[in-house]
Structures are given as C-alpha cells and as structure tokens.
Amino acid sequence: MLVLTRKPGERLFIGDDIEITVVSVRGDQVRLGVTAPRSVAICRSELLEQVRQENLAAGRFAAARQATFARAASLSPPPAAQKTPARRARAG
C-alpha cells in the first residue's frame, strides 16, 4: 500500500480524473473530498461489509425460514399506500 502524508487543503490524484482533497482533520476524524467521474462508485467500506452480511443472511442460508415466512405471512398495505401513487426512483 502506498502511504502519503498530506495536510488539510492538500490534494492527491488517482489516475487522471480522481481527485482526493483532505478537507479537515479534527481529532481522530479526517474529512475527505472526492472528485471523480460519474461512473466511479464511492462507498464507505463498512457499508459494503454490512450489505454483504445482510445479503448472505437473506439468501442461501435462510431457505427454511423463507418457506415458513412465505406460508405464514401476507402483506396488508397501509391504507395510505393505496391512495398515494407509489413513488418512483429518481434516476440520474
């Protein structure tokens, strides 16, 4: 791993088009600014791990419980949901 020392306000580039700025350092917290092309996904690593664990729990290892749930449960939408049109995802 490449390790660099930077001060607040200083920047570094990854390739030509990803720019990381050290916005501020306060105690044990570092604020970083990232400028990157739209196609680059930026995500905190602990979130990735959290979603990974949740997917594993929701998928293969839950087959028996899924079946129980499917037999036992049905959805009853709240009255408000029937009157209000479903909101849509905002894309782009």
Place this chain on the structure above:
Amino acid sequence: MRVHTLRFGEIDVPQEAVLHFSDGILGFPGLRRCCLLPHTSAAGIRWLQSLDDPALAFLTVEPHLIFPGYEIELPDADALALDLTDAKQAAVLTLITISQDVSAATANLLAPIVINTRTCLARQVILETDRYLTKHLIAHQLTDEADAGIDAKTR
C-alpha cells in the same frame, strides 16, 4: 429457458423475463441471471430466484407497500451501469431477511435492487443516505394468514 430450482422445481422462464446482474451482488458475486416469481397470495412479495444456482432465492418486497414514504436517489454510477435515464423505467425491490423469528423479518432499505425494466439490467444499489438501514422491521405490516393455502410451488 427451462430452469431447475430448489423451491419451485422446474420452471419455464421466458428470455425477456431474465434479469441480468452483470456485477453480481455483495456476498454472491456469481449471481448473474435471475427471475422474479410471484408469491401466490401476498401482493407485493416476490421471489428473486437465481437461474444459475437452484438453491439461491431471495424474498423481495415492493418497498412502498410497507414504507409508503420510501424514496431513493440513484447514485450516478448506478444509473450509468443500469443505463437508466428515465425514472419511469426503474423498478425498485428490497430484499427481505428472515431471522429465527418470522415476526422479526426485516427489509434492506439501504441497498435496494433496482431494475431497468426496459433492458432488464439489474443491480443492488447502496444508497448514499443515513435515512435507511439494512434492517427495517416489517413484521408490524404483516398479517398472519397461515391458513390461506399459500404455496409457492404452485407455479
């Protein structure tokens, strides 16, 4: 295409119903092709069945049915990967996790599945928000209809 599944036996999936997860999803990087199978009685609940792994299926729910205010802002990178330019072409599903206690089922509102209904491209999106978590309790929205004769294998 005919596909063997653990829960539903042999199923026939039209080519146009195949959802393509070109990047897999976290924890299941090999997940590539899926289809949605309706739950026979619970409206809004569908199975997301892998077409490559007979044993792998997720329960999904249309989030607005249990969380009426649910709204997502699709990160640019995901909109590009899905080739989504029009929100009307997007379908959003959330994965359900069943814990030991069925009444403690949760929906993952932080990382919904977004589908481009025009191209059938699909991916799991991690939202850039602190409004939603990976575990939102949905049990209070569920009613027990154990005797309603629900059987996912009837399809």
